[in-house]
Each structure stands twice: as C-alpha cells, then as structure tokens.
Amino acid sequence: MIFKPLELEDMDLLRPYLQKNEPKVCNYSSGTFFMWRKYHNTRFALVTVEDFYAIFIKITSEKGGDVFQLPITNNMGRALGLLFTEEKTESLRFEMIPEAKLPLFRENYSVSELSDDRDNYDYLYNIEELAELRGKRFHGQRNQISQFIRGCKSWEITRFDDTNRTEGLRFFDENYMPQVSFGILESSENEAVREVLTHPGIYRLSGIVLYRDGAVAGFAMGEKIGDTLFVHIEKSHREIHGAYQLLVKSLAASYMDTDVRFVNREDDSADEGLRRSKLSYHPIELIKKYCFTISKKSVK
Secondary structure (H helix, E strand, C coil), X not given: CXXXXXXXXXXXXXXXXXXXXXXXXXXXXHHHHHHCHHHHCCEEEEEEECCEEEEXXXXXXXXXXXXXEEEEECCHHHHHHHHHHHCCCCEEEEEEEEHHHHHHHHHHCCEEEEEECHHHCEEEEEHHHHHHCCCHHHHHHHHHHHHHHHCCCCEEEEECCCCCHHHHHHHHHHHCCCCCCXXXXXXXXXXXXXXXXXXXXHHCCEEEEEEECCEEEEEEEEEEECCEEEEEEEEECCCCCCHHHHHHHHXXXXXXXXXXXXXXXXXXXXXXXXXXXXXXXXCCEEECEEEEEEEHHHCC
C-alpha cells in the first residue's frame, strides 16, 4: 500500500467517496479534508477491489509522529484488516475517530491509550434553530444582529458566486491576510480559505456574502452532504458588531427550503473564545472524537 501526498488535483478522484460521509463528521467532508491537508500533512492510499473500496488516511499528529484517521470505506472490518496487514509497525495510532465507531474497534481489537479528543469535537445544530434564532436562548445573538442593522444605512445578503468573488477575495486579503501574529493554525486556515476563493470550480462550495452600506462585511461558505450542511468558512469584519451572527443565521436560512436538517460548524480548535461562541448557539450534539493506539500483537 503506497501513500501519496493529498493534492488539490485529487479532488475529482476522491469526491464521490467523500460524498458518502456517513457519521456527519467534518473531517471526512471534501471541504475539510482538502482545506486542512497541508496543516495535517495528509497522505492517502485508495484501494478498490471489485465492489470494495477504501481510502486510507495518514496524517502527522499535532503531538508528533504519523497517525491514521478512520478509513473511508464500504466495509470497515475489511479495511481495518487490510491496514493492519499492510503496515509494517508494532502498533497503529488513530486520531479523530468518531465515538460511534468506537464499538467496532473494541469488538475486534484491544484498544489502549484511549483519550478524549475534545478540541476536535464537531458542533452539530438543528438548521431551523440556527436559521430563526428564536427564544430566550438566542437573545444575545438577536441583539447583536439588531445592533448591526441599526448601525448601517443598508445591508444585503447575496449568493457568493463569480459576480462577487473578487470583492470577497479583496475583503479577505485586506482583513485577514495582513495579520503577522497568527500562529501556524491560523495561518494554515487563511491559506486554505484563500485557496477555496481562488479555486471555486474545484471546491464547489456554496455560500453567501454580507454587504453593509455597499461594502463586503463578511462571507460564509459550506457544502451539503445528505441532510447536513458542513460550514467550512465563516469570516466577518472584526470591528462590525453583529456581522458574524447575521452570517451564521443567514447561511442556515439559505438552506431552509432544502432537505438539510442539520448544520455541522466543525470544531473549535481549542480556541476558548470560539468554543464559547459555538456553544452559545446551543448545538443539539457535540460529535465526540477519540484517539487511541492498537498494537498488532493485541488483536483478538
């Protein structure tokens, strides 16, 4: 099994498999998978045999060393067996494994060094709640939006497309790219967002642009997989109160006439401010993920 670096040109090859994302986890959506490939040093191996397929994913852990993510496959038992057979190591380390998949590992292998991966939990929301922000629970967000509306002469939400992409890119470059104090995580995200904006035909994300008094005040973008909208980008002007809250609400509202039922706004990357913000929108579920090690000698 040969692992190759994940490149943007691999999108068309892998997209059909990623579109079958079953556990509603952002890591296996095409947007997240490709946007964060450089940060994670993502490598993959695609195996197809008759009606069997598996994408094996290897990344560099933030703690150092190579680890595996959950294979994308139509036969998890066979895929894991193949991975254990092909790898020439004493043990295999897995990271960002959804809680729903833990029983499969525990039933077939002796799992050790199991740890909670809180920083990579996904935030899953009911689309109707995000789109409407009704009730006392969302009083703060509605106040922020009201402040935004009162503070301008006009505002507008439009679809993000080729007619305003240049404006969106200029807004992003002026408000996010000049920051020199960002760490590697923020710099990687900015590079990924810019890649999305400059390669729309490859990523195929849909989104909205927020205008305030004729100027771009922010934009949000995501992709629909099944009944879930995966939100990959939420960028607003940092000095305009309420712009962020209006983007969150409006992107969800733009999918209300579709079969989308859930919104996955990804993780919080251990950022305490972002964690408080995402919790304040009252997710219906935090999709838990775990890290663990399996020794080949401990296979039952």
